[in-house]
Amino acid sequence: MKLKPYQEVIRMAKEVVDAALVPVKVIKAKKRLQFLMADVDGRIAEQESKIETMCLEKEIDFNLLAILQDELALMERRKKQFSKIMEEMFP
Numbered sequence: 547m548k549l550k551p552y553q554e555v556i557r558m559a560k561e562v563v564d565a566a567l568v569p570v571k572v573i574k575a576k577k578r579l580q581f582l583m584a585d586v587d588g589r590i591a592e593q594e595s596k597i598e599t600m601c602l603e604k605e606i607d608f609n610l611l612a613i614l615q616d617e618l619a620l621m622e623r624r625k626k627q628f629s630k631i632m633e634e635m636f637p
Contacts, residue, residue, distance in 0.1 A: 576636045583628045586621055593618045 550558075597614050600606060 572636070576632075579628060579632055579636070583625065583632070586625045586628065590618065590621045590625065593621060 593614060597611065597618065600611055600614065
């Protein structure tokens with residue numbers, strides 16, 4: 547039996563370890579994305595609350611209301627993008 551060069555054996559060992567870690571890395575990435583989606587959901591709820599509170603005031607600042615609605619729309623778009631990423635990357 548002929549031995550393989552040590553450098554090649556080390557390289558092979560690293561590839562085996564990396565291959566074994568792939569499922570763990572996938573799970574961690576999916577959990578990070580789920581966390582980001584939950585964070586966006588929380589921010590959306592807060593923004594909706596701000597908008598509702600503003601609409602209850604006697605004097606409504608319509609410029610600020612429009613800004614808050616724009617920010618809400620951006621957050622909702624981000625949520626849709628995260629959902630699409632989830633579907634495509636983690637079927």
